Amino acid sequence: MAKYSRHDESVLHFATSKSNSLRTTVPAYIVNQFDLKKGNKLNWYIENGSVVIQVAKQEIE
Numbered sequence: 001m002a003k004y005s006r007h008d009e010s011v012l013h014f015a016t017s018k019s020n021s022l023r024t025t026v027p028a029y030i031v032n033q034f035d036l037k038k039g040n041k042l043n044w045y046i047e048n049g050s051v052v053i054q055v056a057k058q059e060i061e
Contacts, residue, residue, distance in 0.1 A: 008029070008030075010024040011024065012024050040056070040058070041056035043056050
């Protein structure tokens with residue numbers, strides 16, 4: 001079970017002025033719960049009609 005049951009909302013913005021891609025902000029409580037750092041990668045996929053975001057496993061060097 002998740003450490004937090006909090007729900008948060010993010011607003012989508014254009015990634016650049018010349019791009020159709022969108023970006024959003026990961027809420028701080030999620031960053032803290034998963035100890036996310038700059039450069040971490042997230043996998044996005046659709047499962048049963050919902051968007052699922054998964055922290056990508058980091059390769060150990």
